[in-house]
Amino acid sequence: MSNLNSLQYFIPELFLTVSILVIIIVDLFLKKEKKVVSAYLTALALLVAMALSFQQYNFSPASLFEGMVVLDSFAIFFKILAAFSTLIIVFISLPTFRDKAEYYVLLLVVTLGMFIMVQVNDLLMILLSMEMVGVISYVLAGYNKKNLKSNEASLKYLLFGAASTGVMAFGFSYIYGMTGHTNLYLIQQALLNNNPHPLAFFIAVVLILAGLGYKIAMVPFHFWVPDVYEGSPTPITAFFSVGPKAVGVALFIRFLTTIVAHPASTGLYDFTQNIPIKLPELLAVLAVLTMTLGNLSALQQKNIKRLLGYSAIAHVGYMLMALVVFNGNAIVAVMFYAIVYLFMNFGAFWIVETITPKLKSERIADYTGLGYRAPFTAVALAVFLFSLTGIPPTAGFIGKVYLFSAVIKEQWYLLAVLGVLNSVVSLYYYAYVIKVMFLNQPENNDLIEVPLYNKVLTWVLLIPTLVMGLYWNPVITFTENSLGLFFGK
């Protein structure tokens, strides 16, 4: 589709661009005590962007801007997810960053980047959108300018990001050399017709995995995660662990279904590899490594944010496990898990954000007896942690059931067994936090006052976590309907 005609399919992104500019200008006219208006405007802009994206379900899938981006229901699903995760982050950030308009504008820019990232159809767009999300993320990680740890987080994120993006771009150059195209669909066709040497293709794919793996925190590209998660402001940590990661997984799926594989004749969403390389085996090893390393490292953490950081690595491992068998079932399972993960992980981080200023500490040891000092908050955290473990009747359980069943259906039994064993290991450190909160007597018995605002937002995250554990049918139907990938220039 030509550039001008594409604009009508690009309205959510155009709207976000305009609202970014408007909020910057509006903020300049606001008085100091009214600065919070820009936060509300951001929330409103995200809501409208969500609604506009939702409307796009009516459009038939198409490629826009001469094949640079595609608009299909898979992309729309992740656009809504990205906008929704940013919306919750705006509310999570409100107590800490009340009057920081720049902060909210940066969040909107990341959202715009994420919108483009899930729609890419060209190697150049992958680079551009990843940098758009990445560069703003580095700024957000270091948003507490006078906090040394925050600065350290920003610098480490930047250095890792620069290195892995460089490696990925090098991989792209190989792909371009082999096929002569940058458009993902044309690359797929060229790979099928030209049959380049499998070894060369394998090396190129591994190089690209470095960049994609860094974005979703896959082992061995996970080294930045614990430090960045610990040093960044808590709302930003929560954001990194859900929004950019979910769209990273979407990009990963897009990469798997175009460059690595093509739709097979056996079924609508079965894929066969363009060139037979041992990629599923490699991904299986990486998935097991990711979840094992994440879980084992989490066992010995003393800081709750670091613990959640390592648990985030482990959860990427579970999602990668389903991507090993990338067929329709697995992709739906991953998409559903992304929704579930959004609620439970935001919930856990929101409780940390609520409790940290009261306890003035992020150490797990200081959570001793929280069940007696702030009963509701502690119970909510327990539910979120149980959900992260995958214990019924929480949403995390259903999410994991779909992931594991997708893997078992394709006879990857060993992989599924290792995944279940990992879930058992993760029970230890999640349950340890719960034990500290409820079974250990606190030294001082003062009740902790939790503001109403915090309680309401906790409920907002808690209800879906519980309800999706019992009645998930509408969500899974919505997810299945959203599985529509467009292949074309």
Added chain:
Amino acid sequence: MVAFYIVLLFFLIGMLIVGITLVISRILQSRKSYPEKYIPYECGELPQGEAWIQFNNRFYIIALIFLIFDVEILFMFPWAVVFDTFGMLAFIEMLIFVVILLVGLAYVWAKGDLEWVKPKPKLAHLAKKKGA
């Protein structure tokens, strides 16, 4: 694939020539040391003072702002060349582009980043350190 061997050949020959020139200059150069040789080269001027001085970090901000508008001009040259063929459409497109950059200009202006001495510096945390 043949094109890639040419690139490899180019790379190897490039490395070789760099090595050869280094060896030749090593053989031909005369080695005399005199005091001027150890002074940093500043286009023939004698350097004054230390190289390790503090300078105003507002240079960076001014440089950043300059860079943005420098790139804007860069984009305007090709636009001006094709302006006749695209007409009104090109005009509107460039208008949008310039407006987006103008928002940035308004922002830095309102925040006082165009003043050489930024008004109301927030140096409270520095003042404390001096007292301690």
